[in-house]
Amino acid sequence: MLKRIGLILISLLLLGGCGQPLSSGKIEKVGLLVPETISDQVWGTEGYRGLLKIQSRFNADVFYKEGMNSKDLVEEAVQEFADKGVNLIFGHGNEYAVYFNTLSESYPDIHFISFNGDAKNDNTTSLNFDAYAMGFFGGMVAAHMTESKKLGVIAAFEWQPEVEGFYEGAIHYNNEIDVEIYYVGHWDDDEKAMQMLEKVFANGADVxxxxxxxxxxxxxxxxxxxxxxxxxxxxxxxxxxxxxxxTSTVQHVDVLYELAASKYNEDQLKSGNLYFDMQDGVISLGTFSPNVDESFRETIHQYIMNYKETGKLPNE
Incomplete structure (x- = not known):
């Protein structure tokens, strides 16, 4: 069922959209498709927060649909959105790039945005987190804190740049570190991930x-x-x-949503594949545990500042 977010909900969940609501521009109504749920407290929730920011800033009607995990469901949802007058649709995942590349030809007045995919048409855009650096710094933190000199990574897919970055960051910090990497093959397979975690424990990893x-x-x-x-x-x-x-390797999805919507509203959103990193304010390290000593936190902070200014990581 198509869900419309009411003003009462927005007043409770307003998450600090910057500036005053805008009533003019290209944005009319905005739709969001998520493959699972907005209640997962991680990826889906971040997308939902981004939608709330867009509604608040642009005073736009917004809609979302959950469980959009097949071509047929996405086609039906896009038609529903089109009937509602939606002209900007976010597909919250890389799988939507393929669907949108086909569907966008039939909806020239709608702009389609996906994540970490390959957008091919004039009215399609893929937003990509350039996540290698966040993984690199996360790997340095892990290498600093391990006592066993063994780290475990439980990744979803081999193509994730943050996984390679984590490995390289850990090895840069201490080349005697052993990094063991497992691939679940899915973003949401709890059972398989937990099975891999037990193997990680058995091999002695402590981070x-x-x-x-x-x-x-x-x-x-x-x-x-x-x-x-x-x-x-x-x-x-x-x-x-x-x-x-x-600490956490944080992707500020809600900030990127608002940034993309702002560019679209000003008729400045480019088609194709766009990349964003720490310099754009959409990737960061999260809060540090008090277990991480202050001097090391300051070292990492200086490395991150240098990366933002020069684009160079500590091993470059």
């Missing part, structure tokens, strides 16, 4: 990077039971346990 937004919360809770450490993923997950979560 784990659960780089999958659908399963990282149960992984963190299990790691907490063992008294070990994690580097959080996508959102700042320090609230899950400041003694457990050393």
């Amino acid at each position: 784990i990077y659960p780089a999958g937004d659908g399963y990282n919360i149960p992984v963190i809770e299990r790691v907490k039971e063992e008294g070990l450490f994690v580097v959080g993923y996508v959102s700042d997950q320090s609230d899950l346990g400041e003694s457990t979560v050393l």
Whole structure:
């Protein structure tokens, strides 16, 4: 069922959209498609927060649909949105790029935005987090804090740049570190991720990077039971346990949503594949655990500032 977000909900959940509401520009109504749910407290929730920011800033009607995980469902949803007068649609995942490349030809008055995909038409855009650097700094934190010199990564897919970055950052900090990487093959397969976590425990890793937004919360809770450490993923997950979560590699999806909507509203949103990093204010490290010593936090902070200014990582 198509859900419309009311003004009462917005007054409760307003998340600090910058500036005064704008009533003019290209934006008319905005739609959001998510493959699972907006209630996962990670990826889906971040997309929903972005939608709320857009509504607040641009005074626009916004709609969302959950469970949009097939071509047929997406086609039906886009038609519903079009009937409602939506002219900007966010597909919250890389799978939507393929759907939108086909559908966009039939809806020339709608601009379609996906994530981490390959946008091919004039009215399609893919927003890509350039996540290698956040992984690199997260790997440095993990390498600094490990006592066993063994780290475990439970990633969703091999193509994730943050996973390679985590490995390289850890090895740069200490080339004697052993980084073991497992691939779940899905963002949300809790059962498989938890099975891999037990293998990580058995191999002696004491810092784990659960780089999958659908399963990282149960992984963190299990790691907490063992008294070990994690580097959080996508959102700042320090609230899950400041003694457990050393820091988080944060992708500020809500900020990127608002940025993309602003560019569209001003008729400046480019088609094709766009890339965003720490310099754009949409990627950062999260809150540090008090277990991470102050001097090292300052070192990482200086490395990040230098990266923002020069584009160079500590190993370059």
